[in-house]
Amino acid sequence: MSNFSTIMARLLEAFRLNGQLFILTLVFALPLGLIIAFGSMSRWKPLSLLTRTVVWIIRGTPLMLQIIVIFFAPGLLGWGSPWGAGASGRFSAATVAFVINYACYFSEIYRGGIQGVPKGQTEAGQVLGMTKSQIFFKVTLLQVVKRILPAMSNEIITLVKDTSLARIISNKEIIMMAHEYTAKGLIWPLFFTGVFFLVFVGALTLLFNALEKKLDYFRC
Amino acid sequence: MAILEVENIYKNFGETQVLKGISFSLEQGQALAIIGASGSGKTTLLRCLNFLERPDRGIIRVNGDVLFDAQDPSTQLEKEIRKKRLNFGLVFQSFHLFPQYTVLKNVTLASELLTKEQLKHQGRAALRAAYQDIEEQARMLLDQMGLLDKVNAYPHQLSGGQQQRVAIARALALHPKILCFDEPTSALDPELTGEVLRVIRGLAEKKTTMVIVTHEMAFARDVADHVIFMDDGVIVEEGRPEDLFSNPKEERTRQFLSRYSSSN
16 A cells, blocks of 8 residues: 555645645735736726736636746747746746736736725715825725625635646646556546545635635625 | 805816806805705715816815815825815715724724824824824714714614714714715605704704705705705805795796705
């Protein structure tokens, strides 16, 4: 049964890559999404037009395609590949693709949430002499968070599973690993891969439910 | 000197001319009622006073100081507008209380933020003392509104009439020179309008300077010191309520008032 524990260890090791990609993507895409959202909502037409076009392209093309493009394009276009030949370079390329992609999705959720707060809330803040940033942080923000929590939890759960797409540029993530074992005639690594994802997503679901409950003390 | 002087306000939205030369003045301690059909420009006028809309032409003066002059861009700087807004208070038709804060916090929030700025360089103790004052004042205001037992409730737990009374307390907490009401009871069920009108009447008796846009004719007649009838962006007639309501001079005024008395 050392076979079992070795394989499990390798699966877990590979899952660590999924986990790292997940966390890094969130760390960068959550704030970047807000910047992109403000760009989309900007009153300066050139900026909002440019931002919305980029968001449209990124959301309109497959993440898998974007990962491939980001990894191969610089080299193929003659600019020299910034990624190098090693595993860390492949991981960085995947991370960059994920961050850009998810930031665009988040930006649309943020934008919907921000624009969904009734104008009267902002105006009430204004007539009470509050500054724009006071209105955003003290009035709008929590209302936006409450509104966007369901959509964000959906996106983040999707991200957990999307991390497997990194395999397309040979990042050794868990599904790739489990798939290799089927060639050796083993089916159970696939089953346990599913279990790992279930547990991860299950934990996130519990977390999001708790957050929604915490924000249930008011209605907006 | 009048506390509020409005001179020749024009405002368009695109092609539509909403305000076509509005001028009036208001003395301190007086209540001004503005009546008129929907679309007459009453709400836009109120929003211009509170700097939520920018008039295309005209001047707004408070206590003789020019707060806004359409022809003078130096009166239109964003930073200054914020301070100028504090001359006025506005109670919205749809209350617009902040849903994530308790009733008490709704009333104290803006004062606390302002005080924090003003006391930036003083110690924590000074700030804490100031916050305590703000909270005491807020409790007094809410008590006057009859809502002391609701200080820890959230807006969604209150009736419309209660929410509007909190909104009035919230506006009063900043001690505005002129308190404006934009159809304060129009979004309320008939049973709930009474409690809000009672509060406004109380404020009028205390000589609060107010501008009230309303459809409640009987109330306007009772409480206002001066009434303006607006139609299609202009002031058609103005005067004391006893004169305007009983003996309107203009035909348009007569038509408007007859529509209201027949439907009442």
